[in-house]
Amino acid sequence: MDDDEWHVPEDVYHFPSVLKGHKELDDVWDLPETVREIYTQSVQATKDGSNILAGIGLRATIEAICNDRSISGKTLDKRIDGLAKAGLISQTDAERLHAIRFLGNDAAHEIKNADSKNLLIALRIIEHLLVNIYILDGEADGKLETIIKTSTQFLSLLEKKLPTFTAGEEVPLAKILGKEMRRFHGYFATHEKYLVDQITSGAYTKLTLGKLDLYAGSKDKLQHFVVP
Template sequence: MTKKTVWNYCIKCKQNTNHDIEGTHQEEHDPDDYHCMVEHSVVKCRGCDTVSFRQVFHDYEGAYPDYNDEWVVPREIETFPKAQTGNLDTKHLPEIVESIYQETCNAYRDGALTLAGIGFRATIEAICNDQGITGKELSTRINNLASKGLISKKDSTRLHSIRFMGNDAAHDIKKPTQKSLQAALIIVEHLITTVYIIDRESAGKLDAIIEDYSKFEVLLDEKLKEFSAGDEYPLPKFLGKDTRLISGSTKDIEKTLNARIGKGEYTKLKFGKQDKYLDSKDQLQHYIVV
């Protein structure tokens, strides 16, 4: 016997697919109370065989005639388990950030929209706490996220919108709309990706600007492996093309390097001659590989 099929959302395929109806139970309510019917079904996806529970509410009292004078009965369809909300892999996030983000996504998924609005605001607070961003008010802390270079000015403007939504939900018990929460989810996930995920995923795969001296020394140690003891060159020769990775002028980096060589703290190079660079009046320091 051919099974009946329905068009239903599959949490594994993450889209609507044809489902076989494995079994159905119908519960009709007393018409004198409210004329409706609730239909419960066990359904199986024809694509991946995932089994779900489907509930359909048939609202007979809300029926209306269409253009062909045929009566249309409104239906509300829910599928369980519900589709997961949120698209980020959170296993490498700080525990507090992961916890608040996941709880907020679960509230949004389960229709607790007011709690979800508060939760997205709380996620921003959790990130500020984890990053050591200070400020008495969240508005100040969001601005400080931008001033410290963790996010852009445009990103901070978006975060203020979530702050407004969260404040309305918490203080005025104003329920956010589905559209506003969907936008908030995108913004918060962009924030998490910017602060935590991009650097981790790109580390060792893309060249990165060097701003800390300690990272410069790691680069220099690696580049010196290409030279022999006694080789004498200026710093740009040792660094080669990777000179471009140093943020700003190399003079500050070189000043720190000279101080460490002078104190005997960096022992892979020693001072060599000083020579003029082209037509410049400045003396160019050379170094000898030890």
């Protein structure tokens, strides 16, 4: 460049903004609306270099997940521990979420700018959480033999099995569910009690209560149900 030439500084911006080293979730629309909104806004804040807002947003994403999964607690640390106690995350995952809680608290209360590299790590932890709680369950449901945990899943499975029985048959749930019993993994007693309560209250009418009796060499008497 000659002495009499002007040098014009150039700043390069990418639109839309990108986050180097980060791959966004493919199935973000599988997330509940509130969780999706706060997560996507947190990603955008991270991309834009708004690190204080990003730190607060990632912390708020954890709060949104707890709200969606009805995990109670007066403080976020108690709610994170509640996620682990409910079996939604591992203890290792909980410890990682506490690190994001610290990061978010510093951003919110001390107006502290989080380090960009730390934010990227925190974002990956949040995405791991979202995939495990929401996306994998959605992909596996109906395709793999997943554990039956909710009453909705239980009743859906039960009603798929009932058409194979004729009116007047009196059998325990083990007979109705057959091989699917392996999918309850510690939840069976809870679901059976739920069904008994629903029948007793009149809320469920596709079965009635039968006798308590031994079945197929069982050691204990089993609750039987009658197909109307």
